[in-house]
Amino acid sequence: MDQEVGEPDFxxxxxxxxxxxxVQGGRIDPSPKAWTAIAHGAIPIIASSPLNDAYCQLPVAIVDGWDEHSLSEEKLREWRQQLAPYYDDPDLRLEVLEKFQLDYWWKQIKNTWRGKH
Incomplete structure (x- = not known):
């Protein structure tokens, strides 16, 4: 039987x-645990979704599916090499954590809106 892991253990x-x-959360944000993973120093692996443009601004790995072609050891090594600096380098880490603020995303929305009008 599968049991839910409590937040402290998670x-x-x-x-x-x-x-x-x-994996998909089923609400507005398909990968809500991705934010928690980033905040706690782990690279989230999420499924491709309409929110890819937003998630591409963060150090995440995006997959087309949950199969051996999308989640190979080679892919994990590539992602680790590519994304680890965003967790290890203090300046890059600060940039990532600044993207957790509403102000950052509000500016993104305004810039996108201006570009369409």
Whole structure:
């Protein structure tokens, strides 16, 4: 029987791993645990969605599916090499964490809106 992992245990697990599979949450944000993973230093792996443009601004790995072609050891090595600096370099880490603020996303929305009008 599968049991839900409580938040303290989940956070402890995240901090012990380089990657976290963030399957679809079913609400507005298809991968809500991705934000938690980033905040706690793990690279989230999320499924492609209409929110790819937003998630591409963050250090996440986006997959087309949950199969062996999308989640190979080679892909994990590539993602680790590509995305680790956003977790390890203090300046890049600060840039990532600034994207957790509403002001950052509001500016993105305004810039997108201006570009269409």
């Amino acid at each position: 956070l402890s697990l995240i901090e012990k791993h380089a990657f976290v599979l963030c």
